[in-house]
Amino acid sequence: MMNYDLVVVGGGPAGMAAALKAKECGVESIIILERAETLGGILEQCIHSGFGLTYFGEELSGPEYAARFIEMVEKTDITVKTDAMVLDISESNLVTAVNKKDGLLKIQAKAVVLAMGCRERPRGALEIAGSRCSGIMTAGTAQKYVNLDGYMPGKKVVILGSGDIGLIMARRMTLEGAEVKVVCELMPFSGGLNRNIVQCLNDYNIPLRLSTTVVECHGKDRLEGVTIAQVDDKLQPIESTKEYIECDTLMLSVGLIPENELTKNVGIAIDRVTNGAVVDEMRQTDHKGVFACGNVLHVHDLVDFVTMESQLAGQGAAEYILNGEKETVYVNSTTGNGVRYLVPQRVNIKNGNDVKLYFRVGKIYKNAKVVLECDGEVISSKKKVKLAPGEMENVVIPADVLAKMNENSTIVVRVEE
Amino acid sequence: MKRDLTCVACPLGCQITVEYEGTEVLSVTGNTCKRGDAYARTEIVNPTRNIASTVKVVGGAHPVVPVKTSAPIPKTMIFDCMKEINKACVNAPVSIGQVIIPDVLGTGVDIVATNID
Structure with missing residues (x-):
């Protein structure tokens, strides 16, 4: 058995930032366990630019953003094991992993950072009728084929879901000579960033059909076409709007699900909306010494925000390792009107610092206010020209407000129209 | 002439309005940073993109x-x-x-x- 102060599960942007921050805070022995062959996570296949504007102040591609952190990790004495799959984390933070070189690894950790990222929602979750022919894949899988393997998965493409990966792939396939016939979005609005609708769809005259979904896949061995239909306000397909579109490829960009199998096995409480762990302001879960950050906690819009959140988790883990448990008095943060979820779900009022609450709204709002209410008193009320489910928002609870709270206090964030 | 644009300079995606005559830009409004101003001006005269x-x-x-x-x-x-x-x-x-x-x-x-x- 090996001993490490900190075990980081996942070597993507979240894991690397958490490990680096913990190192900077004085943690001596740190190991990153990464399932893939290299560090970097999903950034390795995100070759488009748009990363790093917030964190580095310049626009980088995914691999470039990852490379900066990989380089920083390499300059430290942080141990990295790639090709390593974590199988289990025990009640006492004993981490079991396996890789080809070492076989079974047992690592006793003082603290663990969960940074496993997320997976794409697959076809099975959508219950689309039709045959199980080839040519149907998630947008991220297609992205891996094209950008890492140099392989074009199809020529005539329909994309279901207008999340950012779908939009990015619409452009990527077009650049490589494929014809992207249409992007269908079930909801009456796109879940992707505005800039991606402009530069990935509008620039190439790719139609975006809102309130539209794929109802059937046709083809025996290979996909030959799909039937699409508009949906009513209960999201049910409208029979009379059915339309056949010939295509050999259907890409799905229909949401991301945090990959929390390990988390659930430990018995850590999961937020039913985010599908990630319930955490406090340092991203500590309800299992002592286990922290979670990045897309395994909640799906972020930008990697820059993943980095910043993971630094908090790294700092939290470092404080736990170096100083032991802190005095804690937890107050839950509560979602009010229009707010789908809040991270962190609970705040230690003894923290002594400002605490930022991140959240998403359930629908599009124009000229609305984001209101933070603590103990029934309005602490802040910020006017927003636009709020959209695709864009994560935040609100700050000032340290002096937290200092005045007690265990019976309330924190509510809501949208006022 | 007036044109509404969605800025692609950063993920914020500001809604920008440009007033112009031919290739001469008269005003840029709605942007929240300098990059947005620059984007709007190039977009009218000679749109460019990174690939x-x-x-x-x-x-x-x-x-x-x-x-x-x-x-x-x-x-x-x-x-x-x-x-x-x-x-x-x-x-x-x-x-x-x-x-x-x-x-x-x-x-x-x-x-x-x-x-x-």
Whole structure:
């Protein structure tokens, strides 16, 4: 058995930032366990630019953003094991992993950072009728084929879901000579960033059909076409709007699900909306010494925000390792009107610092206010020209407000129209 | 003339309104930073975009290496630029920032690698 102060599960942007921050805070022995062959996570296949504007102040591609952190990790004495799959984390933070070189690894950790990222929602979750022919894949899988393997998965493409990966792939396939016939979005609005609708769809005259979904896949061995239909306000397909579109490829960009199998096995409480762990302001879960950050906690819009959140988790883990448990008095943060979820779900009022609450709204709002209410008193009320489910928002609870709270206090964030 | 644009300079995606006469920009409003102002002005006169793709690698760990334009190229040249990128081939090792195609199509813009191989 090996001993490490900190075990980081996942070597993507979240894991690397958490490990680096913990190192900077004085943690001596740190190991990153990464399932893939290299560090970097999903950034390795995100070759488009748009990363790093917030964190580095310049626009980088995914691999470039990852490379900066990989380089920083390499300059430290942080141990990295790639090709390593974590199988289990025990009640006492004993981490079991396996890789080809070492076989079974047992690592006793003082603290663990969960940074496993997320997976794409697959076809099975959508219950689309039709045959199980080839040519149907998630947008991220297609992205891996094209950008890492140099392989074009199809020529005539329909994309279901207008999340950012779908939009990015619409452009990527077009650049490589494929014809992207249409992007269908079930909801009456796109879940992707505005800039991606402009530069990935509008620039190439790719139609975006809102309130539209794929109802059937046709083809025996290979996909030959799909039937699409508009949906009513209960999201049910409208029979009379059915339309056949010939295509050999259907890409799905229909949401991301945090990959929390390990988390659930430990018995850590999961937020039913985010599908990630319930955490406090340092991203500590309800299992002592286990922290979670990045897309395994909640799906972020930008990697820059993943980095910043993971630094908090790294700092939290470092404080736990170096100083032991802190005095804690937890107050839950509560979602009010229009707010789908809040991270962190609970705040230690003894923290002594400002605490930022991140959240998403359930629908599009124009000229609305984001209101933070603590103990029934309005602490802040910020006017927003636009709020959209695709864009994560935040609100700050000032340290002096937290200092005045007690265990019976309330924190509510809501949208006022 | 008036045109509404969604800025693509950063993920914020500000809604910008540009007033112009021919190729002369009279006013830019709605942007929240200097990059937005610059984007709106170029968008009216000569729209440009950055593109990213991959180039074949020989002798590397991967079949392809990602590349990007070192600066935005005219929108009208995107597909011609893709043809040049798809013709290119590079021998490993490749380093980040390595110029794969210098001055692509005489634009003064280089195609550079964005990962190692």
